[in-house]
Amino acid sequence: MFEAQHKHTAENPWELEELFEYVRRHLLTQNQQCREDPEGSCLYRSPDGERACAVGAIIPNALYEPRYEGGSLAMMFDASGFFIPNKVAALSVTRALIASGVPDETPFWKVLAALQDIHDYNLPHAWQIELDNLWQEIKSGEFYTSPQRFVD
Numbered sequence: 198m199f200e201a202q203h204k205h206t207a208e209n210p211w212e213l214e215e216l217f218e219y220v221r222r223h224l225l226t227q228n229q230q231c232r233e234d235p236e237g238s239c240l241y242r243s244p245d246g247e248r249a250c251a252v253g254a255i256i257p258n259a260l261y262e263p264r265y266e267g268g269s270l271a272m273m274f275d276a277s278g279f280f281i282p283n284k285v286a287a288l289s290v291t292r293a294l295i296a297s298g299v300p301d302e303t304p305f306w307k308v309l310a311a312l313q314d315i316h317d318y319n320l321p322h323a324w325q326i327e328l329d330n331l332w333q334e335i336k337s338g339e340f341y342t343s344p345q346r347f348v349d
Contacts, residue, residue: 198246198247198256198260198295199242199243199246199247199248200257200258201249201254201255201256201257201258201297203219203255203297203298205297205298205299206297206298207295207296209298210299210300211298211299211300213304213305213308213335216255216299216305216308216309217308217312217332217335218253219254220247220251220252220254220309220312220326221332222254223249223251223252223254224251224312224316224321224324225314225324225328227248227249227254227324228321228324229242229248229321230248230250230316230317230320230321231248231249231250231253231316238267239313239316239317240253240266241253241256241261241265241290242261242266242283243264247303250313250317251309251312251313251315251316252270252290252294252309252312252313252315254299255294255297255299255309256290256293256294256297257267257297259268260293260296260297261293262289262293264289265289265290265293268288268289268290269310269313269314269317270290270291270306270309270310270313270315271310271314271325279337289307294309304341305340307340308331308335308340311331311340312328314333315327315328315331
């Protein structure tokens with residue numbers, strides 16, 4: 198059974214680089230997408246409880262609920278790149294993430310949405326390169342000036 202391996206809470210929040218590295222390690226160690234079946238949609242947690250996506254890996258079992266499935270963080274950015282938690286499933290996930298120590302700040306949501314996209318839209322063999330490219334964009338500041346990256 199998968200369980201988030203961190204001690205963060207709303208009172209003990211993540212730093213951005215620490216959160217990125219935690220998710221990077223999780224994805225590269227798991228080395229497979231979290232899907233119900235090979236052709237199905239990505240999930241926060243697999244039905245057997247053995248795998249988690251980039252965002253699901255942050256949520257401890259005590260906070261995970263199946264109703265989170267079906268909502269991606271990218272759905273919560275408007276055309277200008279502003280974070281607007283307005284989809285029911287995604288809003289529920291954001292509450293669980295805040296309780297898991299993710300600061301309620303747009304840069305964190307943008308990074309998590311990008312990490313979720315790397316998991317969902319790339320095969321595992323491409324993750325290392327995609328993660329490295331994302332981190333370079335974050336460090337250079339380019340990442341925050343590309344709002345279209347998050348518009349579905």
